Amino acid sequence: VFIAGQVYEFTAFLREGFGYTSNVSTSAFYTLTGFHGVHVSVGIVMLLIALGFILRGRLGPQNAEAVEIIGLYWHFVDVVWIVIFTIVYLIP
């Protein structure tokens, strides 16, 4: 849902003429949110891989550390979004 919303948002802005090089604000916006979208995508892939291993019964207690690291990565991406959401989207 997040990635779909971001694709829609970027597309709408580009149609309005707000490109990456339009001005400093658009450059900062696309860099911040774009990098975040990439990190979210990487996180989704990692979670799906972990889910695949779970469904095949190949993820046991011996893999707890790997699951832990994926969880930490995901929540770090989450915590970054908390800042981006406030700074970029909510504070006028």
Place this chain on the structure above:
Amino acid sequence: MTSATIDHDIVDHDDHDHPTDGFFWKIGAILALLTAAEVSTIWWVDWGIPGRLTHITLLAMMSVKFVMVAMYFMHLKYDQKLLRTVFFFGLILAGLVYLAGMSAMVIFDDNSNVVIEDAPYVRPIPPPPTDPPAIPTGGGH
């Protein structure tokens, strides 16, 4: 929600504290409520609430959410103190570098407001339609 209520949901297994699933649901619910409050600030200006107060409230709610996710979902609260120190040291350092970068680019005015002097936005004008190339006419037959 008091911290006493939250701590009540921590059960002790082995030699570590492990929060229960219900505990994480409570944290999630608090985060959802805070996010709803954040989004509601869009209408605060219509209710006559000063913009500066809105900004301060938003930054405060952002900080609370950040700390909650870091401490509970990233379980820094239950890790060694060293890890917590490293995390928040990096966070503070990043914030200071960010502020130093903004100061170096001279984007604060005399009243400490952030001023970014963007070039004025001009909607791109599409090029005028061009006439199709003339079809060469062959020799007269």
